[in-house]
Amino acid sequence: MTGNEPSPVQTPPETALPALQVSELTVAYGQQVAVAGVSLQIERGEIFGLLGPNGAGKTSTLGAIEGLVHPRSGTVTVDGMDARQHPTEAKARLGVQLQTSSFQAELSIEQIANLYGGLYGVRLTRERIRQSLDEIGLDQERGKRFKQLSGGQQQRLALYIATIHDPLLLLLDEPTAGLDPQSRRALWSRIEQLRKRGSSILLTTHSMEEAQAVCDRVAIIDHGSLLTEGTPADLIAKHRDDARVKAVAHGEVTLEDVFIGLTGSEIRD
Missing domain, CATH: 3.40.50.300 (P-loop containing nucleotide triphosphate hydrolases)
Structure with missing residues (x-):
């Protein structure tokens, strides 16, 4: 991509x-x-x-x-x-990954994969786990505890766990x-x-x-x-002449301009 x-x-x-x-x-x-x-x-x-x-x-x-x-x-x-x-x-x-995912802090990546594979009824061999972790760049980290992983590594692991059962x-x-x-x-x-x-x-x-x-x-x-x-692309073309969008655009209209034009500029908590 x-x-x-x-x-x-x-x-x-x-x-x-x-x-x-x-x-x-x-x-x-x-x-x-x-x-x-x-x-x-x-x-x-x-x-x-x-x-x-x-x-x-x-x-x-x-x-x-x-x-x-x-x-x-x-x-x-x-x-x-x-x-x-x-x-x-x-x-x-369904497979679900939340914005912040928290697994058992003391478990290793490999243990977490085995645990959730069992919960989903997926039989995982050690070789299959290693191959899957290698695909997402975590094979060398498989013995690390979850709490030792960086934020990016935790997100990659969370996405792997969310898809461990090949959800539709x-x-x-x-x-x-x-x-x-x-x-x-x-x-x-x-x-x-x-x-x-x-x-x-x-x-x-x-x-x-x-x-x-x-x-x-x-x-x-x-x-x-x-x-x-x-x-x-369709949304940009559809809304580029909307007065609300034109008011917030700086040059060529972008998707962000469309978003702000339609939802407003005020900060939301």
Whole structure:
């Protein structure tokens, strides 16, 4: 991957079900509505970015997809399976990496891989673990305890654990937050490799550079509602003449200009 354009999404066979369908999803905490009728669809082999300011509804949307949050209304369908009616089967098709992942601090990388492989019902030989860790640049670190790893190494390990059972749909919550440029690019390459192996990916990010480099399509959400959706290039073309976008642009309109123009310039906590 060059870092400029994502590889084109592979068109699935006509009979293939979407990896994820979210229809009219509403999530509320008491009287506060966090997600208001959001609908989106992710095809097989697609990398989809969910963008939004802090408090926009991204985490609540992911929580509902994961089954951690009970929506007020709407449906979540994973591989054609209703996640509320068949929660165990739907969750088995998911892999999840949170923004900050914490494993047992005293366990080595190899022990963590064996532990989570067992939890997912995946039989892992020592050779298979070594090969997998070598692919992500951690083979020489496999004897280290988790607490001894750098931030980038911990993120690479977390992504490996999230995909240890070859999930159909991978949910990534700001996977490169706080990483240096080299570690960020390494994770981008890893995400692309996972897509080539058949995974579909839904990620949240505050980095417009990341969204433009990695995602086939993106959606911008704010105040719980989906504002716009399309490829990064399509969104720029669609909104370049919007007065709000033109007001914040400095020269050629970028995806970040579109994002700020649609969601506002105020800082969110």
